[in-house]
Amino acid sequence: xxxxxxxxxxxxxxxxxxxxxxxxxxxxxxxxxxxxxxxxxxxxxxxxxxxxxxxxxxxxxxxxxxxxxxxxxxxxxxxxxxxxxxxxxxxxxxxxxxxxxxxxxxxxxxxxxxxxxxxxxxxxxxxxxxxxxxxxxxxxxxxxxxxxxxxxxxxxxxxxxxxxxxxxxxxxxxxxxxxxxxxxxxxxxxxxxxxxxxxxxxxxxxxxxxxxxxxxxxxxxxxxxxxxxxxxxxxxxxxxxxxxxxxxxxxxxxxxxxxxxxxxxxxxxxxxxxxxxxxxxxxxxxxxxxxxxxxxxxxxxxxxxxxxxxxxxxxxxxxxxxxxxxxxxxxxxxxxxxxxxxxxxxxxxxxxxxxxxxxxxxxxxxxxxxxxxxxxxxxxxxxxxxxxxxxxxxxxxxxxxxxxxxxxxxxxxxxxxxxxxxxxxxxxxxxxxxxxxxxxxxxxxxxxxxxxxxxxxxxxxxxxxxxxxxxxxxxxxxxxxxxxxxxxxxxxxxxxxxxxxxxxxxxxxxxxxxxxxxxxxxxxxxxxxxxxxxxx
Amino acid sequence: xxxxxxxxxxxxxxxxxxxxxxxxxxxxxxxxxxxxxxxxxxxxxxxxxxxxxxxxxxxxxxxxxxxxxxxxxxxxxxxxxxxxxxxxxxxxxxxxxxxxxxxxxxxxxxxxxxxxxxxxxxxxxxxxxxxxxxxxxxxxxxxxxxxxxxxxxxxxxxxxxxxxxxxxxxxxxxxxxxxxxxxxxxxxxxxxxxxxxxxxxxxxxxxxxxxxxxxxxxxxxxxxxxxxxxxxxxxxxxxxxxxxxxxxxxx
Numbered sequence: 001x002x003x004x005x006x007x008x009x010x011x012x013x014x015x016x017x018x019x020x021x022x023x024x025x026x027x028x029x030x031x032x033x034x035x036x037x038x039x040x041x042x043x044x045x046x047x048x049x050x051x052x053x054x055x056x057x058x059x060x061x062x063x064x065x066x067x068x069x070x071x072x073x074x075x076x077x078x079x080x081x082x083x084x085x086x087x088x089x090x091x092x093x094x095x096x097x098x099x100x101x102x103x104x105x106x107x108x109x110x111x112x113x114x115x116x117x118x119x120x121x122x123x124x125x126x127x128x129x130x131x132x133x134x135x136x137x138x139x140x141x142x143x144x145x146x147x148x149x150x151x152x153x154x155x156x157x158x159x160x161x162x163x164x165x166x167x168x169x170x171x172x173x174x175x176x177x178x179x180x181x182x183x184x185x186x187x188x189x190x191x192x193x194x195x196x197x198x199x200x201x202x203x204x205x206x207x208x209x210x211x212x213x214x215x216x217x218x219x220x221x222x223x224x225x226x227x228x229x230x231x232x233x234x235x236x237x238x239x240x241x242x243x244x245x246x247x248x249x250x251x252x253x254x255x256x257x258x259x260x261x262x263x264x265x266x267x268x269x270x271x272x273x274x275x276x277x278x279x280x281x282x283x284x285x286x287x288x289x290x291x292x293x294x295x296x297x298x299x300x301x302x303x304x305x306x307x308x309x310x311x312x313x314x315x316x317x318x319x320x321x322x323x324x325x326x327x328x329x330x331x332x333x334x335x336x337x338x339x340x341x342x343x344x345x346x347x348x349x350x351x352x353x354x355x356x357x358x359x360x361x362x363x364x365x366x367x368x369x370x371x372x373x374x375x376x377x378x379x380x381x382x383x384x385x386x387x388x389x390x391x392x393x394x395x396x397x398x399x400x401x402x403x404x405x406x407x408x409x410x411x412x413x414x415x416x417x418x419x420x421x422x423x424x425x426x427x428x429x430x431x432x433x434x435x436x437x438x439x440x441x442x443x444x445x446x447x448x449x450x451x452x453x454x455x456x457x458x459x460x461x462x463x464x465x466x467x468x469x470x471x472x473x474x475x476x477x478x479x480x481x482x483x484x485x486x487x488x489x490x491x492x493x494x495x496x497x498x499x500x501x502x503x504x505x506x507x508x509x510x511x512x513x514x515x516x517x518x519x520x521x522x523x524x525x526x527x528x529x530x531x532x533x534x535x536x
Numbered sequence: 537x538x539x540x541x542x543x544x545x546x547x548x549x550x551x552x553x554x555x556x557x558x559x560x561x562x563x564x565x566x567x568x569x570x571x572x573x574x575x576x577x578x579x580x581x582x583x584x585x586x587x588x589x590x591x592x593x594x595x596x597x598x599x600x601x602x603x604x605x606x607x608x609x610x611x612x613x614x615x616x617x618x619x620x621x622x623x624x625x626x627x628x629x630x631x632x633x634x635x636x637x638x639x640x641x642x643x644x645x646x647x648x649x650x651x652x653x654x655x656x657x658x659x660x661x662x663x664x665x666x667x668x669x670x671x672x673x674x675x676x677x678x679x680x681x682x683x684x685x686x687x688x689x690x691x692x693x694x695x696x697x698x699x700x701x702x703x704x705x706x707x708x709x710x711x712x713x714x715x716x717x718x719x720x721x722x723x724x725x726x727x728x729x730x731x732x733x734x735x736x737x738x739x740x741x742x743x744x745x746x747x748x749x750x751x752x753x754x755x756x757x758x759x760x761x762x763x764x765x766x767x768x769x770x771x772x773x774x775x776x777x778x779x780x781x782x783x784x785x786x787x
Contacts, residue, residue, distance in 0.1 A: 061784075063784065096680050097679070097680065097683070100679075100683065122709070122713065122783055122784070123784075125700075125709065126700045126701060126709075129699055129700050129705070130699070130700055130701065132699070133694055133699045137690070140745060143677070143679045143680060143744070143745045143746065144677065144680065144746065144747040144748075146746075149741060149745045149746070153737070153741060156737060160730075160733055164726070164729060164730075167709070167712065170713070171712060171713060171717065174713065175717075
């Protein structure tokens with residue numbers, strides 16, 4: 001019975017095949033949704049089986065596996081798929097190519113399931129490439145639009161690059177380790193991890209997988225395909241931001257045991273992830289187009305995901321991609337209803353951020369507020385350390401903890417300030433409410449994160465943290481953390497007490513150049529156009 | 537096999553697979569239309585494929601190099617044309633190095649290439665019949681106007697663009713997973729992998745996408761044409777099944 005779970009990647013193909021012969025428009029979404037529900041049920045059954053029996057379901061001569069990773073991701077993708085199909089039923093009704101849309105949607109879901117459930121590098125390579133072509137046809141769905149087609153072309157170029165790098169990595173993996181089977185390879189990699197690995201080929205293979213993951217997950221400098229593909233129908237955007245873009249993280253999780261052998265690759269992943277997270281978040285704040293802004297937000301989140309992998313927190317990356325996926329899909333899928341309300345009420349959407357942070361900001365310029373902010377910058381760190389000490393004290397044995405601590409502080413402080421400003425109540429009661437809800441949220445997050453880590457990797461997760469450990473002493477790591485905290489605190493302080501900029505005042509030149517750099521999205525297109533004209 | 541035999545066979549296969557750019561001479565001749573060159577080169581490749589099933593293959597680097605330069609020139613020419621017939625035979629010349637380099641897998645790769653090119657030929661004939669020529673540049677917006685034609689063009693070009701689970705890609709992957717890489721192998725595989733992809737995507741974008749041209753009376757496939765394309769698609773599916781079996785046996 002449990003072997004039926006392995007049929008999941010084939011079901012969307014069957015749906016697509018059936019839809020091809022159906023002419024009655026009403027039946028297209030119905031068939032698609034009913035049969036996709038089967039996938040969700042099978043996925044949930046598979047997850048129950050894997051969890052209750054503490055085993056994996058292997059089939060098709062070991063080509064497919066329903067393991068711990070599949071048990072988490074397949075139900076997620078299946079439920080996401082159901083929501084997107086349901087949403088698209090009415091959203092796409094008047095669009096030309098209704099049937100084509102559902103057929104393509106099923107093809108791309110088939111490739112995602114195949115990718116998640118593959119236990120063989122060749123099957124993984126097939127799924128990896130199938131996803132590229134499916135994505136291209138979906139992104140260019142609006143065939144009459146020149147920009148949609150042009151952006152789809154860019155997407156295709158980057159994904160084809162990822163396909164090629166991935167193929168190269170697979171060939172080299174086979175030549176180096178002598179197998180395509182991921183379970184066999186995992187055992188080999190675990191044995192090899194017991195002694196230092198000096199073979200440069202292992203490093204090359206690790207780097208190639210990282211590069212392929214970066215391309216598909218829109219990590220800088222391969223990010224440009226994602227913010228510009230928002231012209232695709234909203235359900236496609238939802239799928240792209242919640243599903244397709246995450247495949248880099250999924251791939252690196254599948255290769256986790258290989259990356260133990262290549263700490264340098266993990267360190268590179270950390271650096272590029274960190275840079276992407278910061279750079280894309282800044283771009284998100286300055287671009288004028290709301291859809292591009294959302295695109296850059298996803299790029300930033302992907303940066304976080306790769307950074308987490310770089311720190312050895314592989315399971316955290318999976319948790320992150322699921323949480324972010326649900327959040328971003330709901331943002332995209334809700335956009336239609338906001339437009340609907342906005343048509344009825346001209347005051348929607350309200351300029352909440354402007355109202356909260358600028359118009360009303362002057363009210364909080366008191367010394368009492370300043371003291372509260374100072375407290376808030378410490379509370380997140382104290383809360384995070386306390387919860388981690390309680391749930392996983394061994395975590396502090398690795399200096400990755402310092403980096404995660406720094407990010408916990410940054411995110412926590414921002415969250416605190418946002419809540420504080422939005423709440424508009426300068427009272428002990430409000431502060432207590434915010435602090436206690438923050439601790440509750442953090443505790444839940446950490447508890448789920450740790451449970452996921454134990455479920456996916458068990459005690460092996462410590463091996464990842466060990467491999468990812470940066471070669472810095474605890475003292476220097478603490479110095480860096482203190483530096484980040486002080487600079488961050490000063491920044492927040494200045495932001496809170498800044499005097500409004502006069503229009504007559506001339507902007508600082510370096511600030512202006514930096515702003516221009518961000519508005520022009522890192523001069524990406526200028527550099528490309530110059531190289532095209534032969535100026536470079 | 538003696539060295540003389542190897543050289544002789546390599547020359548034969550080089551000519552049959554389109555390793556030398558004889559299309560340059562044929563294009564200049566008034567007697568050969570693009571359609572005729574397509575048929576001649578396709579027929580020669582088919583002969584090569586059939587012949588290779590009965591002979592032992594061993595490639596020589598110099599012949600691979602000759603076909604590689606022909607392929608590079610053909611890629612350039614393919615980017616200059618908007619005619620499906622011309623495009624069809626350029627693809628034969630572009631893929632000649634694979635036929636020679638891949639040895640026993642080259643035959644199946646070329647066979648699936650031929651089947652997908654048969655599809656391109658059927659599309660070219662369709663265009664010629666309904667729109668006056670096999671030129672696709674002004675017959676845009678096919679996806680919306682005539683979805684069936686659009687689907688078939690997409691499938692054929694994606695097959696040639698080396699995307700799985702279509703057979704060209706599967707035979708290509710079977711070979712690359714099976715063989716030992718060297719510098720020449722890498723250069724050829726990378727160039728032609730990118731070449732096939734870029735040319736086919738360029739044509740795909742220019743043919744099926746875009747808005748409908750209001751000056752054109754669009755016509756979709758009739759029953760007879762549907763049967764022809766259905767047969768081609770079934771052949772591709774059968775080759776895909778075989779290719780999948782081959783690649784998974786290796787896995």
